[in-house]
C-alpha cells in the first residue's frame with residue numbers, strides 16, 4: 078500500500094476540533110493535530126491525558142462527539158472502508174481470537190484483508206520469523222505471553238502493508254529482547270516511507286525512536302513538532318515533558334511522612 082510519493086511532504090493524519098466526553102469526564106477537549114507522513118511519531122502524555130481516546134477516534138473505533146479526522150486524505154467516519162484498508166492498528170487491551178494459533182490468526186486476518194492465500198502464507202512466514210514467533214506459530218494465542226501477544230498483534234496489523242500504523246503502548250509489558258525486535262521491524266517499516274503513530278508515556282523510548290512528537294495533557298495538545306522543537310532548551314524530552322504538563326512542583330511523597338523508616 079505504500080506507494081512512492083505518498084509520503085513526502087503530505088499529512089498522514091489531519092484532526093480538527095476533536096471532542097469526546099464520557100458522562101462528566103471530558104476525555105478529549107478540542108484536539109487539532111496534523112501528523113506528517115513518513116515519520117515515526119510519538120503521542121505522549123501522562124496517564125489519563127486522552128491518548129487512547131484520541132487514537133480510538135482517529136482509527137474509527139470510537140465515534141467523536143465533535144470534530145473531523147482524515148487519514149491519508151480520507152474522512153475516517155464518512156469513508157471508513159477506504160481508511161481501514163490503508164491503516165494497521167494495535168489497540169490498547171488487544172483482543173485476539175484466542176482459540177486460533179498464531180499462524181491461523183495471520184491466515185484469517187490476511188483473508189479478511191482480501192489478500193490471496195499464497196501471499197498471506199509468504200508474508201505470515203516472514204513476519205513470524207522476523208518477530209521471533211516461528212517456534213510458537215502453532216500454539217494457541219490464549220497460551221501466548223504478553224510480549225508474544227503484542228508481537229502477533231503487530232504482525233496482523235502489518236500483514237496488509239498499511240500506509241499508516243497506529244500503536245497504543247506497543248512496548249508495555251514487553252521484555253527488552255522483544256522490544257528490540259519490535260523496534261527493528263518498525264524502523265524498517267518507516268524507512269520505506271510509511272508512518273508510525275504510537276502512544277507512550279516512556280520518554281526515553283520516544284526520544285530514541287521518534288522524529289516527531291505530540292504532547293497531550295488533560296485532553297489537549299500542548300506541543301507538537303520535531304523532537305528538537307519540542308525539547309527546546311530543556312536537557313531532555315522528559316524534562317520538557319514535565320514542564321509542558323506542569324508536573325514539576327508536586328513534591329512527590331512530601332505528604333507520606335508515615336512511609337518507610339520502620340515506624341508503625
Ligand SMILES: Nc1ncnc2c1ncn2[C@@H]1O[C@H](COP(=O)(O)OP(=O)(O)OP(=O)(O)O)[C@@H](O)[C@H]1O
Nearest residue numbers: 099102104122123124125126127128129130131278
Ligand atoms: N469508556 C470510558 N468511560 C469513562 N471514562 C473514560 C472512558 N475511556 C476513557 N475515559 C476517561 O477519559 C480520560 C482519558 O483516558 P485515556 O484512556 O484516553 O487516557 P490515556 O492518555 O490513554 O491514559 P493512559 O496513559 O493511562 O492509558 C480519563 O480520565 C479516563 O478515565
